[in-house]
Amino acid sequence: MLSARVIPCLDVDEGRVVKGIRFKELRDAGDPVSVAQAYEEQGADELVFLDITASSDERNIMRDVVERTASTCFMPLTVGGGLRSVEDIRQMLLSGADKVSLNTAAIVDPKLVQAAAAKFGNQCIVVAIDAKAEPDGTSWRVYTHGGRKPTDLDAVEWAREVVARGAGEILLTSMDRDGTKIGFDLKLTRAVSDAVEVPVIASGGVGKLSHLVEGIRDGKASAVLAASIFHFGEYTVLEAKQALAKAGIPARL
């Protein structure tokens, strides 16, 4: 049986982890490589690094972080943020990323998804979708710039389109729920998961372990992503997977 995946996500700014990680056992909680190792020990199924570095001059720092992580952590690593071209993607894969996540770049130039999938394989192209519910309550609009800029795209339609263009996975974040700790937007997660053939990673809103169970069971997500509940040591990844297993969801323990 395929296990549901539990994926911690790290925001990295100029090579340092932001949103202070609070692990007792870590000497340098700002070092992405140390944090990645700690999550590997906890049994994380994958890791996501989100590069939030503002200046494009500093992008090579991220490649160095990825290189160092891939040299010691033998687990799947997805890197997103600031990748705008096939060449950017190639560099990141050569540095040791297994998948890259495209967000705004895919909206600006949807052909990038096709070109990258054709060159590197669908399996390594993740499209990240940030969505907010419309006032009608039954549809969701795609946003960029951390939920500040609305686009003309419907989230479900956009998911279908990027999959048709070759995306191998969707990383779906509810901007309504992000940071609220009240749980995933399950209707959104379910709508997107039902619309596409590829796996969907649910993100945004996790505050307790039962939320992870809901994301898989009710949202039909293949994987759940969380940041703060793990970073602040509220729960370990192992506890998260035990909660899934207890609810009858296959998990790798």
Added chain:
Amino acid sequence: MMRQKLAVIDYGTGNIRSVVKAFENLGSEVILATKPSAAENASALVFPGQGCFPDCMGTLKRSGFDVLLKEWITADRPYFGICLGLQVLFEWSEEGNAPGLSVFPGKVSRFCLPAEFKVPHMGWNSLVFSETAPRWLRAGLVDGDQFYFVHSYRVEPENDDIVFSRTDYGGEFVSGITSRNCHATQFHPEKSQAKGLQIYRNFLDNVNQP
């Protein structure tokens, strides 16, 4: 144990760093082979195939690695293939309707499953070792151990004797093969933490045995 010199086929389009690092961590000296002559003197050949099947075969042909791979495996030299490094050993793939290297009879076909089974098959899934799987290659591993997969196509060998392991995803499929010195897995040992490194260690332990 001797320090084995391993050649890893490198076609420059994807992430082979983790494969290289995994073998280096286990004490091997790794050569990145961008052309067949670079691999000639190695004691083992590793091919972490990526991308889509027809492109992969095209690249192998253009670079002459297709000939090397066939000669290498026919001569019984140690080989470890990963993902497409498994699939290209068969006669033909549905992906792009393309011929493979025909080392083994059989084909490569796409998962065709009910909607609740997402494709690609992505994530951690468990192995059941076949009764004929050599003990040394599965040393330290038990049925049910989980490994990392990411693929939409799977191999269908005609000959059951080469099956190393099977995995269940909406039905059983062959997740690893082994025949004399040729071994290949659909899953990614280099992404599968300690259990994955154990398979590579088993392979290496065998490479230099008399």
